[in-house]
Amino acid sequence: MLLGETFALRRRPFVKREKTLIPSDLGECGKADSTQISQSLHLFGRFLVSHIEMKTIEPDTVREHVRARYGNIAVNGGGCCGSVDGCCGSENSCDQRLGYSAVHVASVPEGSNLGLGCANPMAIASIRPGETILDLGSGAGFDCFLAARQLNGTGRVIGVDMTPAMIAKARNNIRKGRYTNVEFRLGEIEALPVADNFVDLVISNCVINLSPEKPRVFREAFRVLKAGGRLALADVVAIKPLPESIRTQSNAIGACIGGAALVDDLKTMLKDAGFIRIEIVPRDETRSLINQWTEDKIASDFVVSAFITAFKAA
Numbered sequence: 197m198l199l200g201e202t203f204a205l206r207r208r209p210f211v212k213r214e215k216t217l218i219p220s221d222l223g224e225c226g227k228a229d230s231t232q233i234s235q236s237l238h239l240f241g242r243f244l245v246s247h248i249e250m251k252t253i254e255p256d257t258v259r260e261h262v263r264a265r266y267g268n269i270a271v272n273g274g275g276c277c278g279s280v281d282g283c284c285g286s287e288n289s290c291d292q293r294l295g296y297s298a299v300h301v302a303s304v305p306e307g308s309n310l311g312l313g314c315a316n317p318m319a320i321a322s323i324r325p326g327e328t329i330l331d332l333g334s335g336a337g338f339d340c341f342l343a344a345r346q347l348n349g350t351g352r353v354i355g356v357d358m359t360p361a362m363i364a365k366a367r368n369n370i371r372k373g374r375y376t377n378v379e380f381r382l383g384e385i386e387a388l389p390v391a392d393n394f395v396d397l398v399i400s401n402c403v404i405n406l407s408p409e410k411p412r413v414f415r416e417a418f419r420v421l422k423a424g425g426r427l428a429l430a431d432v433v434a435i436k437p438l439p440e441s442i443r444t445q446s447n448a449i450g451a452c453i454g455g456a457a458l459v460d461d462l463k464t465m466l467k468d469a470g471f472i473r474i475e476i477v478p479r480d481e482t483r484s485l486i487n488q489w490t491e492d493k494i495a496s497d498f499v500v501s502a503f504i505t506a507f508k509a510a
């Protein structure tokens with residue numbers, strides 16, 4: 197699929213055929229009486245609305261597009277959720293706006309920071325020595341290496357990503373940095389290659405918005421967390437419903453905007469997955485950053501970066 201293309205929309209089969217205006221429904225001399233016309237128009241309107249609401253995009257179509265986009269970035273570079281032009285001027289100012297210090301950035305192997313995040317999840321993760329940490333959509337490993345730095349030689353960090361070129365790059369970065377407690381696994385975050393009740397902390401940076409099946413992601417995160425474990429996510433969220441022109445645009449989805457879910461919907465998904473003490477804090481100050489991810493300058497009217505925390509009961 198070409199970048200910039202709009203996803204082909206699948207329509208579910210209609211269950212019920214609405215009554216249409218045919219000659220036998222018309223009044224004398226081919227004129228419909230006004231009640232019949234208004235009833236028919238009303239039915240036609242409802243038919244159109246339900247038809248539009250039924251539009252869906254196949255989850256695998258989204259994942260294929262996202263995999264191709266981030267595979268290309270792993271090989272050729274990119275930044276700020278894939279903006280080809282980079283996003284924040286110099287790389288340093290970009291990192292600082294995302295909440296990383298120069299010391300953080302200098303501490304990881306070169307090539308692990310691809311500038312693809314939307315905040316620094318470590319700021320809300322309260323990492324403790326000895327913990328097992330899982331990063332959903334780990335890219336080239338930037339946040340995994342920073343988490344390992346906080347573990348200071350104890351515990352372990354597992355990164356999961358569905359893009360083979362990202363995993364290859366991240367594994368190469370392990371070798372460059374000689375990490376002994378970091379590993380990367382190829383897999384989808386909707387079906388994590390991780391055992392039940394295995395990790396203390398799930399982190400993620402600008403990834404869950406890309407998933408076409410977010411409830412599955414949260415159910416999986418809950419499954420792999422130990423009792424008392426926690427989620428600490430940085431992600432893009434919608435603060436009002438996205439227009440269809442953004443929701444179905446492949447570039448907007450790949451740029452971490454089109455797939456953003458509404459804050460209240462995310463809370464419901466987390467609650468339904470079993471999480472408690474759910475907090476979502478949208479960060480208004482990230483609007484200008486988001487505007488640099490896309491040519492569509494109205495995007496930041498609808499989405500911002502947010503910190504998300506939640507717990508699995510002890």
Ligand SMILES: C[S@@+](CC[C@H](N)C(=O)[O-])C[C@H]1O[C@@H](n2cnc3c(N)ncnc32)[C@H](O)[C@@H]1O
Pocket residue numbers: 259262263266267277278310311312313314332333334335336337338339356357358359362383384385386400401402403406407452
């Ligand atoms: C915006 S990048 C963020 C990378 C990394 N978290 C960072 O901050 O540098 C999104 C990453 O998530 C991965 N990804 C997207 N959807 C995924 C899914 N459904 N399952 C696994 N990985 C996914 C992509 O391959 C890509 O590496």
